[in-house]
Amino acid sequence: MTSTVVENIGSLLTHDAERPELSDAAIVFDEGRVRWWGASLDAPAADTRVDARGGCVLPGFVDSHSHLLFAGDRSDEFEARMAGQRYEAGGIRSTVKLSREASDEQLLSNASALVAEMRRQGTTTIEIKSGYGLSVPDEARMLRLASTLTSETTFLGAHVVPDEFADDRAAYVRLVTGEMLDACAPHSRWIDVFCDNGAFSEDETRDIIGAGLARGLGARLHGAQLAESGAVLLAVELGAASVDHCTYLSDADVDALSGSTTVAGLLPGVEFSTKHPFVDARRLIDAGVTVALASDCNPGSSFTSSIPFCIALAVREMGMTTLEAVTAATLGGAQSLRRDDVGHLKVGARANAQILDAPHYRHVAYRPGVPLVQSVFVDGIQEL
Numbered sequence: 001m002t003s004t005v006v007e008n009i010g011s012l013l014t015h016d017a018e019r020p021e022l023s024d025a026a027i028v029f030d031e032g033r034v035r036w037w038g039a040s041l042d043a044p045a046a047d048t049r050v051d052a053r054g055g056c057v058l059p060g061f062v063d064s065h066s067h068l069l070f071a072g073d074r075s076d077e078f079e080a081r082m083a084g085q086r087y088e089a090g091g092i093r094s095t096v097k098l099s100r101e102a103s104d105e106q107l108l109s110n111a112s113a114l115v116a117e118m119r120r121q122g123t124t125t126i127e128i129k130s131g132y133g134l135s136v137p138d139e140a141r142m143l144r145l146a147s148t149l150t151s152e153t154t155f156l157g158a159h160v161v162p163d164e165f166a167d168d169r170a171a172y173v174r175l176v177t178g179e180m181l182d183a184c185a186p187h188s189r190w191i192d193v194f195c196d197n198g199a200f201s202e203d204e205t206r207d208i209i210g211a212g213l214a215r216g217l218g219a220r221l222h223g224a225q226l227a228e229s230g231a232v233l234l235a236v237e238l239g240a241a242s243v244d245h246c247t248y249l250s251d252a253d254v255d256a257l258s259g260s261t262t263v264a265g266l267l268p269g270v271e272f273s274t275k276h277p278f279v280d281a282r283r284l285i286d287a288g289v290t291v292a293l294a295s296d297c298n299p300g301s302s303f304t305s306s307i308p309f310c311i312a313l314a315v316r317e318m319g320m321t322t323l324e325a326v327t328a329a330t331l332g333g334a335q336s337l338r339r340d341d342v343g344h345l346k347v348g349a350r351a352n353a354q355i356l357d358a359p360h361y362r363h364v365a366y367r368p369g370v371p372l373v374q375s376v377f378v379d380g381i382q383e384l
């Protein structure tokens with residue numbers, strides 16, 4: 001592997017406590033890691049030189065929540081919601097039907113195209129969930145396919161109860177915690193449950209997460225998307241790495257999160273496309289809660305692959321400063337995935353970074369909808 005020096009950087013966001021932001025800077029990547037950064041004038045030589053043309057360099061985004069293995073789309077549902085219809089968890093089943101019918105090649109080509117879309121928008125670490133198979137072979141193949149795209153794979157057999165178990169939910173929970181978990185755990189880092197109205201109850205969630213923890217998987221939860229519930233307290237009690245959505249939070253939820261290591265994953269693409277209220281992130285940040293921003297890219301509630309779009313929404317609608325929103329989409333995402341090697345550009349970090357066609361990260365929110373990513377590095381390799 002060769003070393004690279006990126007020069008002529010207008011502003012550099014490192015997230016290093018000593019020097020979080022620099023101007024007129026350079027950065028050196030070597031052996032896939034950040035080796036040096038500092039003033040342009042002091043930049044050491046490297047095998048390759050890249051000219052940032054005065055643009056901003058910041059860490060690649062860490063998208064800690066996505067559902068990329070699926071077939072078909074549900075644009076008809078989106079249109080109906082824009083005309084006033086409510087989002088229901090049940091729509092998931094129509095994607096399950098199409099996804100079961102799709103070949104491995106179709107599923108992988110759809111997911112790879114979405115990963116490429118994400119990359120073009122600055123995302124370098126991606127969590128991918130199963131959840132549109134809901135049978136032992138289909139969940140296992142989704143996770144096998146997901147693990148060819150990322151190491152951050154999540155078993156979400158408990159997305160909804162599939163139609164064939166509608167009359168016997170308990171049997172489905174037994175399947176998820178038994179044979180399905182056995183087939184999926186080897187391809188999964190995490191286990192997740194959609195704990196909400198129309199999906200799984202708190203008791204069911206406790207059993208499913210407990211079974212996953214016993215198999216050595218880490219816990220994540222979908223909670224409080226559709227209504228206030230005990231899901232957030234349960235996530236904290238179970239030591240989940242994150243509880244995502246958090247659209248409807250009680251004061252007790254905020255208190256519990258603030259004293260915990262559970263990250264609140266905020267998914268403004270969902271609020272945008274379901275017309276639920278945007279989360280008051282200020283309330284969470286002021287209470288000391290760690291927040292992550294993620295796309296939740298899926299065909300139902302949020303069919304966006306764009307973290308810049310999520311950042312713009314967070315700044316416009318959720319009370320976050322641009323720095324808070326960018327931090328939530330980098331460091332926050334890394335914390336949600338319990339990773340310390342990504343989401344920042346301290347010396348020694350993975351060389352996952354992006355160069356913008358804009359002088360400052362503030363432009364990510366200031367210029368919504370504009371493709372500002374000039375170049376992306378993953379493990380020190382310039383992919384774009």
Ligand code: NIG
Pocket residue numbers: 089091092095194222225270296298299300301302
């Ligand atoms: O995170 N909330 C549950 N799961 C997805 C939506 C899935 C769908 O509607 O297909 C979410 O929003």
Ligand code: FE
Pocket residue numbers: 065066067222296298
């Ligand atoms: Fe989700």
